[in-house]
Amino acid sequence: MNRVVVGLQWGDEGKGKVVTYLSRYHDIVVRYSGGANAGHTVNYGTFKVVHHLLPSADFTRNVGVAIGNGVLLDPQVFTKELIELKERFPEYSGDIFISENAHVVLPVHKEVDQRVDEVLKIGTTKRGIGPACADRVMRANVRIAELHDEKKARSLLEKNLSLKSLYNLTFDVEEVLDDLLNFYNVIKGFVVSSIQMKRILEEKSALFEGTQGVLLDLDVGTYPYVTSMNCSSSGVSAGMGFPVKIDETIGVFKAYTTRVGEGPFPTELFGEEGEALRKAGHEYGSTTGRPRRCGWLDLPLLNYAIEVAGVDTLVMTKADVLNGFEKVKVCVRYKDGRELLSLRDLDKKEPVYEAFDGWKSLESKEFDRFVNFIEKETGKPIKYISTGEKIEDIVEV
Template sequence: MDILVGLQWGDEGKGKFIDHICPNYDIIARFNGGSNAGHTIFWNEKKVTLKQLPSGVFYSHVQNVIGTGTVVNPSQLRNEIEQLSLTYPKLIFKERLFISKKAHLVLPTDPYWDIYFENSDDYRTIGTTKNGIGCAYSNKTRRQGFRISDIFQTEFTNTIKKAIHFAYTELTEKGVEMIDFDSMMMKFLADIEFLKELSIIDTELFLNSSLNLGKRILAEGAQATMLDIDHGTYPFVTSSNTIASAACVSLGVSPSKVGEIFGVFKAYVTRVGDGPFPSELKDELEDELRTKGHEFGSNTGRPRRIGWLDLPALKYAVMLNGVTQLIMTKADVLNEMEVVQLCEHYEIDNKSQEIAAMDDTFSLALPKWKRFEGWKTNFSAISKEEELPKELLAYISFLTNQLQTPLNYLSIGPKREDIISLSEN
């Protein structure tokens, strides 16, 4: 089993690269998160954002798994499937989609809890997507959640209605505006019926038996390393573990079965929501790069914060994940710049720091910059490594040497074919 993860704060272009390597795999397995993440893919010249569906749905030979470590919103999953079927009526993928019996449900009241927490002065504001993902994982941890297998139990409707009504009443008392309870339940139960029509299986058994048969599996991570609940910029993180080792736990596959670990990062950095961001730009260049790179959340539309590449944070992410192959995206966005900078190290309390530490000192980190000569080229005319500008190759060579990890792929545009394989550097 190979694993693919993001190395920054998300939005690195993981979906595009997964789409690029999908032909090499038999199974794509999503191992964490829910509808709070969007992987953007261009298929038949159309932009598609997959929120809960794995990124292998467009390939007829690929089976797709929504693993145990995920949380599933039945309504959003139904909408995503129906919209994809409407956009691509010839695409047949539902019989190639398998959902873990042990994955947990996102209840219709969970997003309202997000709204309440974000708007209340009594709780931290962290910039959540308001999809109810944190609440679903909280219910899971408190052993008050509902697994997908529960939907087949005789008493499920009565039990779930009681739980949702309890939450609904509490939210109402707190002044949260919601839709009518009966309408909420009617919609939710209709979506549950849709969910029952899908293949809900023991994905751990399926994945391990597939490996024994020699099938190739790619574990697909949502969000990214710096948003990991344990190892990221807590509390400004997501609600699940996002690093490579989480794939084994969430999918029920032994670490001994892991092969390559792909790490995707941008030639610069972005993040959505609140939290420390040492290399953040706060001038007109930020707006320029945001516009040029179309840096708006694929799920929420929120403008992303922009910064120069953060090498100490990238070293930290490569270390945590044990990355074996690097993929850099959006090198074209930095095109036409006279100077490209990156944060080479931090200064904290007058001391130099070469690798990030996710503790209370991270918010105090002062970036120390390294300047590179910018590159100016027509990326639409480039199809191989030899045609890349020498300035970009120098940037790549520096990163490879610093990270001690090969950078094997470079994305130089938004289209599916805008990926170049690089030689050992």
């Protein structure tokens, strides 16, 4: 059985914990998009692990991991994570596979990212993802496959770095190449072709891990304030390089809403109200440390993401953060009364709220009413509810 887990908001929904919990029911966890701009924090109880590139498998159970061609690999970040994996989980013996068609993020990409965002003001993580994607499309980037042949790698790298003169940036080709080749020596035992990856996954039960969220998807998100890749469920096959059969699509959402970076946010809270929610949820980015913008749950946006991603079942996270709030609000519609069919005019939407009595614990009848209301309004069952930070703090409804 293959399943995919996607975020239904602007990322930071707690997918890492959910994927780690669900991975025990699968042979392998597969990342199909994103790069080191993702930050999935997993609390094992006595320590936390932040995944930027390694999939969020439960490493205490030797679940395998795989990285598809749709993932952008930052050599420094990935090498660091491999070292941390060995240190944190010395007994880990699961398989690790990396598609040879995955592209790398070069140091120059981060420099370009910084300069471009100063103009575009998207609010990126400055991890070089956008520029690396651009070079990928321009056929001027280096893939893992090219690192097998130093001559090919040097040729592509020279072309890539020569383009950066447009930004008045210069890098030493030999220095960058040496770093890339050293990185390849570290990972070459994990590298497989697309055909090999396809055959491996055909023999396994796979859990595909989405990064960011549907509302940040390059095509169906709040463009231009989006990530550079397809992070919705539609990106699975493209991110693997071959058709993938998905048996269940699981959508993860917070009981409220957060966003990092620029872009429209109809239910955003300001002042003391927004700060109270931020403090209660410790809402600071795993990758950047930036304070997240916070607001109430937005049902029109949630239903949009559910339909676009073809979600079958839901997972609610961070409802425990709202424990003790006197009132909890939910945006049930917008003032213009229109069904949300497009995100084009989202910046003009004014929310209409319904207020719910708060709850002191997730065992209370007030919380049950909240859950039942969301299930009714979305038409989808909430299968799991996160009750705290740790992996085991999750219940099946």
